[in-house]
Amino acid sequence: MDGQVAAGAAGPAVVGPPIPTDAISSWWTVAVLGVVAVVAVVLAVRRRVRHRRTTRAALVDAAPAAPTDAPQVRRPRTWHLLLAGACALLLAVGVGVNTWVGYIPTVDALAIHLGLGPRLEVPAVPTAPVPGATVATISADPPTGTGAFGAVKIAAPADLRVDPSDTWIYTPPGFDPSGKTLYPLVVLVHGSPGGSADWFGAGLPAVLDSLITSGKIRPMIVVAPDMNGRGQSEVSCLDSTRGGSQTETYLRDVVLPWVDQRYPVATGREYQAIGGMSAGAYCALDQGLRHSADFGTILAIMPYGDPGDMRGAGLSTDAEVAAHSPSDYVSTIDLTDPTAVFLDYGATDTDAQVPATAQDLARRLEARGQPVELRTEPGLGHSWVTAMTAVPYGLELFEQQMTAAEHAL
Numbered sequence: 001m002d003g004q005v006a007a008g009a010a011g012p013a014v015v016g017p018p019i020p021t022d023a024i025s026s027w028w029t030v031a032v033l034g035v036v037a038v039v040a041v042v043l044a045v046r047r048r049v050r051h052r053r054t055t056r057a058a059l060v061d062a063a064p065a066a067p068t069d070a071p072q073v074r075r076p077r078t079w080h081l082l083l084a085g086a087c088a089l090l091l092a093v094g095v096g097v098n099t100w101v102g103y104i105p106t107v108d109a110l111a112i113h114l115g116l117g118p119r120l121e122v123p124a125v126p127t128a129p130v131p132g133a134t135v136a137t138i139s140a141d142p143p144t145g146t147g148a149f150g151a152v153k154i155a156a157p158a159d160l161r162v163d164p165s166d167t168w169i170y171t172p173p174g175f176d177p178s179g180k181t182l183y184p185l186v187v188l189v190h191g192s193p194g195g196s197a198d199w200f201g202a203g204l205p206a207v208l209d210s211l212i213t214s215g216k217i218r219p220m221i222v223v224a225p226d227m228n229g230r231g232q233s234e235v236s237c238l239d240s241t242r243g244g245s246q247t248e249t250y251l252r253d254v255v256l257p258w259v260d261q262r263y264p265v266a267t268g269r270e271y272q273a274i275g276g277m278s279a280g281a282y283c284a285l286d287q288g289l290r291h292s293a294d295f296g297t298i299l300a301i302m303p304y305g306d307p308g309d310m311r312g313a314g315l316s317t318d319a320e321v322a323a324h325s326p327s328d329y330v331s332t333i334d335l336t337d338p339t340a341v342f343l344d345y346g347a348t349d350t351d352a353q354v355p356a357t358a359q360d361l362a363r364r365l366e367a368r369g370q371p372v373e374l375r376t377e378p379g380l381g382h383s384w385v386t387a388m389t390a391v392p393y394g395l396e397l398f399e400q401q402m403t404a405a406e407h408a409l
Helices: 027-062 079-101 107-113 204-213 247-262 279-290 318-323 353-367 384-408
Strands: 148-153 166-171 185-189 221-224 272-277 297-301 340-346 372-377
Touching (some): 185 247, 185 279, 204 384, 221 247, 272 279, 272 384, 279 297, 297 384, 340 353, 340 384, 353 372, 372 384
Parallel strands (some): 185 221, 297 340, 340 372
């Protein structure tokens, strides 16, 4: 592959695997809960109506006796039916919203978000590189089974002012920890608000398993760190100049070296990708473009072209914001060639800045001769459903860029 993927192209011929879901993110669950709510209210109303009719009939039968001589009809208890109906309605709304945004697709995903997900045993640090190690490729006989994933704690030096958090790591089916096989690395950043578990809770491991075992992409390692800064409202992956967290240093000098030392990672830039969704897509763009010597592919899903609120991002001046705004510097920043950029957004995204940013960056990067793929997802908005629909196409572009680099050798 020696050229670029034109902005607006239909994209690679990969069909994204279905995102695993269960009753916690199903419109059938919403329908059932809605029926339960309606039935409970109807039963409560019917009991009340029957009580009124019975009371009225008793009063008629007692006439012309004194009202005090009329038989007393016990008032029916309907509060429990109304409470059940209200709870069912609230659950239906909650499941409906979750189904729409795709944040928690399964009960297992809920466990991940609640901090009850799997933990990884940290591998031993290898003593030396393995001579003759080769990079994983797509083989005629792809691996079977499922990959392993879980959370680990990666400590940060106190001077970085980064709170303790989990980093989520995925290793592919057939993973060889010996170092004889080296694996490409993908760093994925969550949105804002969000955390490191979000990509994994949204169903990423099953999507990766499907892509790898079907031979659409080669086995790879995926890392999702927590990029929330202390006292910052925006996920920016930047070093604060206001006395806050040094999250860029944490990512580049702590997380990535930690992974490199413990996992057999292929080190060439063509085997390194960084991606994210929403605010995480901004992080991926800013980190990937400013450090293009390290990352050969950028996956930006529902992207922003600047860090947002200056104070919320931990910055002090407009000049600092401009220096970290891809929309400002994309036409002039030095880029290692090629730097492939994948841009994707939902066609019904209500934030006009997202499609405008994606289209503008695609046009300007394409003008610089960089590989660009711009996609829109019909009928989808600013949600995790969009992110999980888009990410297989981004990973396929990453695979194309790795293959192109290998063929160019």
